[in-house]
Amino acid sequence: MPAPAHRRSYRREGEEKRRDDLIAAAMSLVAEGGPEAATVRAIAARAGVTPGLIRHYFQSKEELTHAAYRHVMESMTQEAVRAVETLPADDPLSRLAAFIAANFRPPVMTPLLVGVWAGYMHLGRNDPVMHAIHEATYLGYRDRLQALIAALPRPSDPARDRREAIACNALIDGLWIEGGSLPDSFDPGEVTRIALDGIGAMLGVTFPATAYPATAYPSLPDRKTNP
Amino acid sequence: MPAPAHRRSYRREGEEKRRDDLIAAAMSLVAEGGPEAATVRAIAARAGVTPGLIRHYFQSKEELTHAAYRHVMESMTQEAVRAVETLPADDPLSRLAAFIAANFRPPVMTPLLVGVWAGYMHLGRNDPVMHAIHEATYLGYRDRLQALIAALPRPSDPARDRREAIACNALIDGLWIEGGSLPDSFDPGEVTRIALDGIGAMLGVTFPATAYPATAYPSLPDRKTNP
DNA sequence: ATGGAAGTTATACGTTCGAACAATAAGGGA
DNA sequence: TCCCTTATTGTTCGAACGTATAACTTCCAT
Structure with a gap:
């Protein structure tokens, strides 16, 4: 198996953005496929990074789960x-x-x-x-x-x-x-x-009536009031 | 590693009892530790059998999950x-x-x-x-x-x-x-x-009052009515 | 320019999972 | 009593998981 010709290029990002991205990736994966779908590899792929980076921002996957x-x-x-x-x-x-x-x-x-x-x-x-x-x-x-x-x-x-x-x-x-x-x-x-x-x-x-949401459907194409 | 001297002895059970036991074992494991705790090995151990038997009664672990x-x-x-x-x-x-x-x-x-x-x-x-x-x-x-x-x-x-x-x-x-x-x-x-x-x-x-559960606590040690 | 710290990648390791399969014990029918 | 079906065991396998770590790339300070 030959050594890879090139590493993929990347951009450095701030710590806050990376943590937010990883948390959002974990959340969306859990929402879609349950906790078992949120593997470190899947989370990293969705966040656009490689798995090793997770351990750079979180001590363990468990810590990322807690944060999410x-x-x-x-x-x-x-x-x-x-x-x-x-x-x-x-x-x-x-x-x-x-x-x-x-x-x-x-x-x-x-x-x-x-x-x-x-x-x-x-x-x-x-x-x-x-x-x-x-x-x-x-x-x-x-x-x-x-x-x-x-x-x-x-x-x-x-x-x-x-x-x-x-x-x-x-x-x-x-x-x-x-x-x-x-x-x-x-x-x-x-x-x-x-x-x-x-x-x-x-x-x-x-x-009070003001607490209720506005009636949603005029169910007629012409609306006098906007959004 | 020497081959085992003896296999453990066992009793043959009816298909219905084995299936019920495996389902009950899977249910209690999920209740205690979540789905990830209900591995085929853990289920078999709790049901008092070996992991291989699960595949004798269910085509896959997924099928056992559905049954449970x-x-x-x-x-x-x-x-x-x-x-x-x-x-x-x-x-x-x-x-x-x-x-x-x-x-x-x-x-x-x-x-x-x-x-x-x-x-x-x-x-x-x-x-x-x-x-x-x-x-x-x-x-x-x-x-x-x-x-x-x-x-x-x-x-x-x-x-x-x-x-x-x-x-x-x-x-x-x-x-x-x-x-x-x-x-x-x-x-x-x-x-x-x-x-x-x-x-x-x-x-x-x-x-109606008869639909409500009987008052639970007389909160006094002496009860006139029964268990 | 250039050096160095740190963000990031790539690879490898040990574990555990579901699954597969051959070997064996058990129990009922002849 | 013996034999044959099958319920059950014990072991192995490949895949995927979380983790560990060394090498590389980026980018800011100088």
Whole structure:
């Protein structure tokens, strides 16, 4: 077997870009083919580098997996938090509605993100680091949801708030999995409306019409309003 | 390395028992350590046989995986169906409640079953056989739920029934995942009560008290009623 | 220009996986 | 009781995996 005539040429990139590229490559591979498809060779090929480079930026493949999972979970929580913090504190109903709705549009409810979540979720059962990442994001999410529920203008009842937070969290999770797995089975905005209607019914409140997504289909070719 | 002096002795078993043992071994390994822990060697060891025997009963490891996944999904659907068909058709409220409650007690809501579901769920994204098994059980489940909702004594509205079936299915899924993953975070029967209260609120109905699980904790050592 | 640090490639190693296959023990029918 | 089918074992094989490491290329400082 003759020695290769030439090495392939390459460009040097900053550390941040390389790490982001490798994480994005790992995420997309997991979303498409599950964790077993995210081999170091496949990740490197998708990122446009050679396998050895992974070990230059991550001590092990496990460390890259942790970084990718943390990126996925944090991006979802940050998106919901960002949707809330722009609203005034004296409008708890709109704040809760915005928190809910943020989960059912990109970049949170996408096949890629649901696929990565599905591929990685069982790893939290044994890997302590993955479990810690999962707990920090997941329970933090539910606590924040319970705080938004407790802020509603009605008599205080912490035990009821806990039960309702559990129920609302479960409904959001189930709808997110369904909507992200089968995006073509729902009209635009339909999942959001189902979530707001269902949670409103469970909490005994009615969310303002402004909290709902704009009606998606005039279903007529001529639209008076734009995008 | 000397040839082994003696082969280990063994007993011949019927085909059905061997297949069941291998499926159960694969399921428990997936529940504990994810799909990557369910190697042919580990499965054979747990079933008390040698790896070669797997290929005697299944053409490939993939075929064993399909059999195990089908067993998991079918056992869950059968359990919910069985809970309904013992109730009279003229009591749709109790039938719906029984269908819901069946998902939140053994043998459906167990860490093992949730773990197997989590470990296998991402395989449905690429493997056509797994996808078919998933669709046949999952959509069949939701259709049956929608039929029970449509049978409620109230004005007919198929579009509303569809939206409510989606919401109820999502709530059941989310609670089942939570309750099965963290069984110690809930009191006995608490998940069932949350599900019945939440679904009742979303549908605008009140389930009869007989549909709820018996209060679990007298929290006093002396109980008047039995086990 | 040029030297040197560091990013990147290419190759190799040891392990483990699913699979294949020949050898053997077991148990029922004649 | 013997024999023949077959359930089961023990071993081996090629492929692919994560990891390790030396050699090469790029690019900035000088």
